[in-house]
Amino acid sequence: MRNVTVKSSVPFTTAQKKRLEEGLRPRYGEDADFFYTVDDKVFGVIVEDGETVVEYDVVSLIKAFRKQSESLVDERFAAAGELPSMWTKELVDALRPTPTTVQCGRVIAGADGILTVVGLPDCRYYELLEVGRGRYAIAMNLLTDCVKAMLITGKDGVEYGALVKGTGKIVEVPVGKGLLGRVVNPLGKPIDGDEGLFFDKVRPIESPAPKIIDREKVSRPLMTGILAIDSMVPIGKGQRELIIGDRQTGKTSIAVDAIINQRDKDVVCIYVAIGQRAGSVTKLISKLKSSDAMKNTVLVVSTADDNAALQYIAPYTGCAMAEEFMEQGKDVLIVYDDLTKHANAYRTISLLLKRPSGREAYPGDVFYIHSRLLERSAQLSAKKGGGSITALPIIETQAGDISQYIPTNVISITDGQIYLESELFHSGVRPAVNVGLSVSRVGGSAQYPAIRKLSSKLRLDLAHFRELALFTQFGSEVDDDTKRILEQGEKVTTILTQKEGEPFGVDKEAIYLYMIGGKLSDVDKSEVKKYIEGFYSYFCSIDYASIRELKKTGVMTDEIRSALDDAARDYATAYAKKK
Numbered sequence: 001m002r003n004v005t006v007k008s009s010v011p012f013t014t015a016q017k018k019r020l021e022e023g024l025r026p027r028y029g030e031d032a033d034f035f036y037t038v039d040d041k042v043f044g045v046i047v048e049d050g051e052t053v054v055e056y057d058v059v060s061l062i063k064a065f066r067k068q069s070e071s072l073v074d075e076r077f078a079a080a081g082e083l084p085s086m087w088t089k090e091l092v093d094a095l096r097p098t099p100t101t102v103q104c105g106r107v108i109a110g111a112d113g114i115l116t117v118v119g120l121p122d123c124r125y126y127e128l129l130e131v132g133r134g135r136y137a138i139a140m141n142l143l144t145d146c147v148k149a150m151l152i153t154g155k156d157g158v159e160y161g162a163l164v165k166g167t168g169k170i171v172e173v174p175v176g177k178g179l180l181g182r183v184v185n186p187l188g189k190p191i192d193g194d195e196g197l198f199f200d201k202v203r204p205i206e207s208p209a210p211k212i213i214d215r216e217k218v219s220r221p222l223m224t225g226i227l228a229i230d231s232m233v234p235i236g237k238g239q240r241e242l243i244i245g246d247r248q249t250g251k252t253s254i255a256v257d258a259i260i261n262q263r264d265k266d267v268v269c270i271y272v273a274i275g276q277r278a279g280s281v282t283k284l285i286s287k288l289k290s291s292d293a294m295k296n297t298v299l300v301v302s303t304a305d306d307n308a309a310l311q312y313i314a315p316y317t318g319c320a321m322a323e324e325f326m327e328q329g330k331d332v333l334i335v336y337d338d339l340t341k342h343a344n345a346y347r348t349i350s351l352l353l354k355r356p357s358g359r360e361a362y363p364g365d366v367f368y369i370h371s372r373l374l375e376r377s378a379q380l381s382a383k384k385g386g387g388s389i390t391a392l393p394i395i396e397t398q399a400g401d402i403s404q405y406i407p408t409n410v411i412s413i414t415d416g417q418i419y420l421e422s423e424l425f426h427s428g429v430r431p432a433v434n435v436g437l438s439v440s441r442v443g444g445s446a447q448y449p450a451i452r453k454l455s456s457k458l459r460l461d462l463a464h465f466r467e468l469a470l471f472t473q474f475g476s477e478v479d480d481d482t483k484r485i486l487e488q489g490e491k492v493t494t495i496l497t498q499k500e501g502e503p504f505g506v507d508k509e510a511i512y513l514y515m516i517g518g519k520l521s522d523v524d525k526s527e528v529k530k531y532i533e534g535f536y537s538y539f540c541s542i543d544y545a546s547i548r549e550l551k552k553t554g555v556m557t558d559e560i561r562s563a564l565d566d567a568a569r570d571y572a573t574a575y576a577k578k579k
């Protein structure tokens with residue numbers, strides 16, 4: 001004998017129950033016992049018998065009914081005006097041939113967001129499971145007798161014995177331009193307090209990286225507007241450049257400046273906050289809003305307060321959103337802030353799942369969670385629309401140690417790194433880029449010609465200067481040559497110091513680099529910054545045509561160069577006179 005539960009949002013009348021049971025008996029057996037419950041969360045009718053759950057949603061009810069008798073439906077609607085009265089024998093008969101049967105398991109244990117579920121033999125790895133109604137989990141461990149799943153919605157406990165259904169798909173999130181300017185959680189739900197999200201498409205958060213044949217070489221620059229970076233560690237569209245450094249060394253600021261610099265360019269930005277303090281995220285949002293950079297930006301936010309599962313899926317969610325834009329032929333900049341916390345969230349989950357742990361207690365596949373994420377950044381070929389995803393993952397180090405497990409992993413996955421140093425940061429060099437340890441493996445070929453030409457020597461010179469400065473700080477006597485290098489180095493360092501939130505254009509960067517390359521020898525160290533700023537505004541005022549061309553093409557033609565030579569001479573003469 002079977003016990004069959006029928007759930008609906010409105011109670012049935014006795015006559016309706018009779019008709020319904022007549023319709024259901026062929027399926028559940030003549031001796032089945034029917035129980036009725038009213039549940040206002042149900043939309044339609046649900047029939048459960050402990051092994052299977054059959055859902056009749058309202059739309060399919062109406063469709064089936066329509067098929068049965070067009071005229072009847074109108075009549076019924078008119079007569080009763082509500083759904084339960086539609087439960088006629090005809091309707092039940094119409095439904096009988098096509099019920100959807102879903103495999104159903106039950107929760108037999110749950111703790112710390114990890115559920116043990118029995119009775120899902122066909123469950124697939126990473127499948128989205130519905131727990132009870134409206135709560136979800138992801139299948140993580142498929143064992144011989146049970147499935148272990150991590151809860152991604154809600155924090156409070158799940159009851160023992162709760163029904164679990166496989167959905168046959170993985171987590172999907174809304175994508176498309178409706179997201180621009182919005183703040184969403186890793187499941188794509190808006191959390192900015194504004195009205196609901198407009199979207200017409202969803203996308204699974206995991207998908208294979210673009211194939212080699214669909215990719216193209218990185219060849220277009222992605223300007224961060226930060227002189228030190230665009231000149232010495234340039235980033236190209238489609239590149240993955242790691243930002244690495246200790247805590248509080250300006251990592252987020254660099255990424256945010258890069259986002260701000262895209263505000264009037266045709267680049268969509270996605271910022272993924274992983275396990276961050278809610279306060280920092282609020283600050284970041286107001287910074288983006290005040291710089292008018294929110295309009296082409298999407299924020300995917302998981303705070304430190306969210307469970308590890310949500311923190312873990314956040315970057316994949318952001319990447320899925322980015323991929324949709326890329327496939328439409330757009331350029332996307334995505335920031336993962338930060339992957340250290342992402343690895344930690346994954347470690348937490350893995351330990352709770354009792355997976356074997358390896359180095360630093362991370363599970364064996366911690367490399368793979370980052371490589372499969374970052375491989376999804378690409379420059380697509382023209383045939384595929386020519387879109388791109390540029391990724392700026394962030395990693396936090398401890399005491400400047402880049403040889404730890406997670407930093408070395410991500411360094412080896414990315415196409416270069418921007419290494420930020422605490423000491424430099426505290427001595428006022430901001431952004432605190434250590435030029436010796438920073439590198440961009442593919443960005444050089446994507447640089448604007450003007451910037452590439454003017455900055456070719458800068459990196460080496462600066463690295464040389466930092467080395468010399470280290471030696472000479474003990475107060476030893478130095479010769480004139482060294483003195484000159486030191487002085488020039490100090491000047492360059494001052495010029496490369498840049499306030500956050502004030503990105504430079506290509507023209508400004510090119511002119512600054514032009515000045516650095518030999519026009520500052522007569523200027524006092526303390527005045528060099530003012531001097532160079534003054535020169536830039538002076539040149540803008542006398543030759544705006546050149547500025548416009550530089551901005552547009554990024555090429556320093558001979559004409560512009562000679563115009564700059566003349567202007568620099570005049571400016572230097574005026575400066576000398578004033579002195």
Ligand code: ATP
Pocket residue numbers: 245246247248249250251252253254396430431498499500
């Ligand atoms: P955390 O480890 O907490 O994530 P972080 O490395 O991301 O820190 P930020 O939050 O970007 O560092 O910056 C730390 C502080 O340094 C902030 O108060 C920021 O305003 C300041 N700062 C960053 N860059 C600059 C800069 N170029 N000029 C002046 N101040 C800066």
Ligand code: MG
Pocket residue numbers: 251252253337
């Ligand atoms: Mg930060």
